[in-house]
Amino acid sequence: MTNLIASRFAPSPTGSLHLGNLRTALYAWLYARHRGGRFVLRIEDTDRERSDDAKVAELIDDLRWLGIDWDGGPGRDDGTGPYRQTERADRHAAAFARLEASGHAYACYCTERELEAERQLALRQKRAPRYSGRCAALDEAGRARLIAEGRQPSLRFRMPRGARLQWVDLVRGPQSFRADDLGDFVIRRADGTASFLSSNAIDDAEMGITLVLRGEDHVANTPRQRALIEALGLTPPDYGHLPLLIGPNNAPLSKRDGAMSVRGLRDRGYLPAAVANLLLRLGHSGAADGYHAVADMPGQFHVTALGHAPAHVDDHQLNYWQHEALARTPDEALIPWVTGRTPVGREADTVAAVRKNVLLIADAQTWCDRLYGELPAPDEAAAAIMAAPGLAYWDALLALESADYDRLIEAAKATGAKGKVLFQPLRLALTGTLEGPELRPVLALLAPTTLRARLAAARALTAARQQGH
Secondary structure, eight states: OOOEEEEEOOOOOOOOBBHHHHHHHHHHHHHHEEEEEEEHHHHHHHHTTOOOOOHHHHHHHHHHTTTTOOBBBTBBBOSOOBBBGGGHHHHHHHHHHHHHHHEEEEHHHHHHHHHHHHHHHHHHTOOOOOOTTTTTTTOOOHHHHHHTTTTTOEEEEOOOOTTTEEEEEEEEHHHHHHEHHEEEEEEEEEEOOHHHHHHHHHHHHHHHHHEEEEEETTTTTHHHHHHHHTTTTTOEEEEEEEEEOOOTTSSSTTTGGGGGBBHHHHTOOOOOHHHHHHHSSSSOOOSSSSOOOOOGGGOOOOGGBSSSSSSOOOOOHHHHHHHHHHHOOOOHHHHHHHEEEEEEEOHHHHHHGGGGOSHHHHHHHHHHHHSSOOOOOOOOOHHHHHHTOHHHHHHHHTTTOOHHHHHHHHHHHHOOOOTHHHHHHHHHHOOOOOOSSHHHHHHHOOOOHHHHHHHHHHHHHHHHHHHHH
């Protein structure tokens, strides 16, 4: 390990990444890159029932999509691996043995039923529900009796009695907890697997992580983990606990929130730079105004500029940055948005024509449908606009043997149409809407048969309305 500065992202592959997860990963990556340090990706896959290799592949793909790389992690070795927590079980076991030998850990034979009864009693007595420590002082005879009953012990960390656990959080400032309020916690389950609290802390310390950024829901874990790391004679990292992101429903984002999952945003067409520019500003005020390329963001990130208040994910802000990112995106990158919905060979021309009027993939597909499919029937307001210039207008346009934009406009003007009555009926007839791309490139994309059919439909509508009146 040549760099003294190291941060990490340690996701659990039990669901899709959401923006809150991705923000944590981005901030940890920006910190490491800005300081010239290491960034580690560690997969915390000890939840065997819920961990999924497909989710590991997905989260790796999502991180790379945003532009996040790593020095140590899947596919990259910085000498601190393995990078899957399940592959570090021997290291956890060695740490547990050291803690037992030093008296910092002890076997706990309590059953789930006993622990739940103890918890319920504490709640009825209006006490914090923490473990009483009744196995901490078991003698040999007591342990032998419980073993004879067939009980499989877990292993608990012995919190320092009467101690006050303090540290300076990089986001929340000075923090202080009474060890006696926290209780002794399980570090190895009865099935022999390491708990999250222990494996997470042991791995951070042994991998040389110097900064842990994570959600504020982990604040109460930090004094326990710091005590465990110090009991092992290792150095705890600095911690910064980020306020949670609040979604459109005013609830914290979760892996079940598909609309705000990274994969969901990607599937809708949001660009990585748009997402990164939004995240850079969610709870962080250190970035200069304006758009930043992801590669330039490390210099814009400052831990001291992290805020305390929950940050709201605002669709309007995300769409603003999407617009900025799209303006810097070449046409060829958007061709997949229209592929399969345009005539073969017209993809690039279609993108060039409609790109200023699309924000997401669905918008591009809507325009492909308008250009190459059937237009929806006009409503009453649209029909009135299309009929306004009269039959002579449509007859003049249909009389043209070949029509480009200039010929159509010249023929329409010759009927006396001007202003809105000149342009709006034609736009509605050809695209079905008053809003959209410039008509010149649209006309170039319409097949001659389509153009003539749409003009004829507008004439028929006008004739029908005149007869109706």
